[in-house]
Amino acid sequence: MKNQALLNKKPFEINYGQETETEINKLVKIINQTPTLKSLYPPRWLAIKLLESDEDIAQRLSAIPGSTELYTEAQASVESLKKILGDDVDILMADQRYRWINSLVKEVVMKPDQSILTNSDKIDKIVTNRFLGIPIFLIFMWIVFKLTADVSAPYLDWVEGVINGPIARWTTSFLGWIGLGDTWVVSLFMDGIIAGVGGVLVFVPVLMFLYIALAVLEDSGYMARAAFVMDRLMHALGLHGKSFLPMLVGFGCTVPAIYATRTLENKNDRILTGLLVPFMSCGARLPVYVLFASIFFPKNSGKVIFSMYLLGIVVAILLGVIFKRTLFKGKEQSAFVMELPPYRIPTLKGVWRHTWERTGAFVKKAWTIIMATSVILWFLMSIPTGGQGSFANTEIGNSVFASVSKAIAPAFKPLGFNSWEASGALVTGFVAKEVVISTMSQAYAAGEPDEEVEETPTFLEDLGEIVKSFAESTLDTIKSLPLIVGVNLLGEEEEAEPTALMDAIKESFEESSNGNGWLAALSYMVFVLIYTPCMVAIAAEWHELGAKWTWVSIFGQLFLAWLLSFIVFQGGILLGLG
Amino acid sequence: MKKLTIALAGNPNAGKSSVFNVLTGSRQHVGNWPGKTVEKKEGHFQKDGYEITVIDLPGTYSLTAFSPEEVIARDFIIDEKPDVVVIILDSANLERNLYLAVQVLELGARGIAVLNMIDIADSRSIKINKEQLSKLVGIPVVTTVASKGEGISDLMDCIMNIANEVTK
């Protein structure tokens, strides 16, 4: 036997200090005089539990005859100890246990010098540094968007090709085969569903790469540090320190972010954070940025997308500071402690799970909400106004949707985009930000004549082409990786061909802005960033913040969106940037 | 055959179920604590003429009345009076784990402290003087890496020692 153990020769006891011990002994005495109690519980333990006001024990005692005296006596002891010691007895006893353990550990445990920093400590010293922390966070964000934009581009083209090529052809053939060719149903599928839902699904690769990058940052433990650094900034600005946690959730989706504000304890803080969370660019807004950035800023799309995210954060923080000084004056925020998880290498499985779940959510939304709005929109785009044309056989510019959009369009004239397509997309975009894309695809797609393919490829040829082009995209992606460090292997001539939709948008924006297309595009992106994220987010705000603040939020965002877009467009022209 | 009941107590993640599995092997029974939705694991093994029942108490940080798990754990120790309570401790986070150990011992239970996952503590250069710990707390202390089966025979010896004493 290796252990020279004493095998419980003497009972284990912690000394709780003179005053407490006196009371314990008093109670032990009574317990020892009550045989029923003595046989049920170890006397000293029972006395300690009674002094700790243990609810479970109190309840059990009430069922034991002859325990009333003990209980009354214990209550008196608790009261008197509380007076003498100044806090709840259970806290003081727990404190004594911690002290006892602490001195025990000091005697038996030898630890390496705590002043020697572990690798984790060293990394934390840099990434949570008071001055470096925020720049490092921004650099990481920039890398994320650069990666997302560059790496996903070839896949984007691939999905685009698959949807508008084989899938469109198969759908047409199928409709023809069941006898619906040359009816309005073909238009519903082609100009409605494939243009709308397909237009959104094109961006699945973008979202996927964004979610991979975010999952890596989360799983490695860095995201927690980012939250800590940003929270420290918010706290220094007088905002609720923990607000940045919901905001990080907002990068994925605004709705759970609004619900996440529920964990802030103070009502004013909850409302204030709930009002700011929508300014975080959610996943649905990214496709809009990507589309416009690739049309108007093909060389700098990563930077432009990053600026949009940054602008959202800056707007949220600035508004927060203003509101805190005016509408939500409150007492100073208390500090808090954050448990930073240890750094670890992200696992493939973990990253894949996050990516899959989030991308799946995006795809699912395309099949439900976006599908429904695309169909409704197709009808609105097919019903003629002013007696010209007939259902599903009308110039789209004369449809109900175009007429309504044209009525609203002048409001956007000063912002540089007043085509009915762009304005209409902002209206339908209230439903969800993906709808901005699907509306544009539908509106612009219907305007162009259907391309007649001379020789329709067979099903097998189509399948072969899909696989081949996927392999090419992967190769392009691999080649594009060195771009991140500034080495271009792709070469100028290999840059992606603009699609018909991109050409149409470019033309339309150049026209509505008198040749200042890129300023108008920037202004459009800012508008999409700032105004109401989606219907579900409005419902969430209604639920969490109440009707009044929801209206404030909706109109506030609209006003701010208009104002900032105005500043971007008109300011840009004034500075002669156009 | 002489009977012996031992209970395993410990914080969540201290490696309680590894110890339980190595001790009992395949002779396990999983059910619920009476009237509770908390899982109860029970196992058996035989050694030196003893039929030994092992009860895996719910993993808790404390033995207050804060959660049903804590109440179950302490009720078992009070009501069933197991012959030995084996307290599984995460060696790398000893200070926090000892808080539960202290409360088990305050209940008057006959305890054995198991410094589990000692390899992790070693890798972090945390040295624990187990003789001194045993002397100061007044119970036997063994070191194990239960997931690899290391130190289990020491633990077994310790249990049998107490068994002989109890049934003397």
Add this chain to the structure above:
Amino acid sequence: MLALVLQELQKSKEPLSVAALSKKLNIDQSALEGMLDHWVRKKRLIENNAQGEMPANCAACSGHARSCHCSAQCPFIARMPKTYSIAAGERGTDND
């Protein structure tokens, strides 16, 4: 020791990490976590991991996560670090 943890938090002007607090008070990190949890049980600290409960019928992604059994909750809620803050009424009497 328990009281010290609470006092340090009340005194602090800015957010702290558990590691920093552990160094400052010279308390082992695991023990400190235990003490923080102790205060949470006593309702003097509030534990917060930024996971507001989502309504069961959240329409934002049409309940994707539940329908494919990937996870029990909204996939966008990342596992965020735990924070502990002082419960209302425990912020000291002087700054009201």
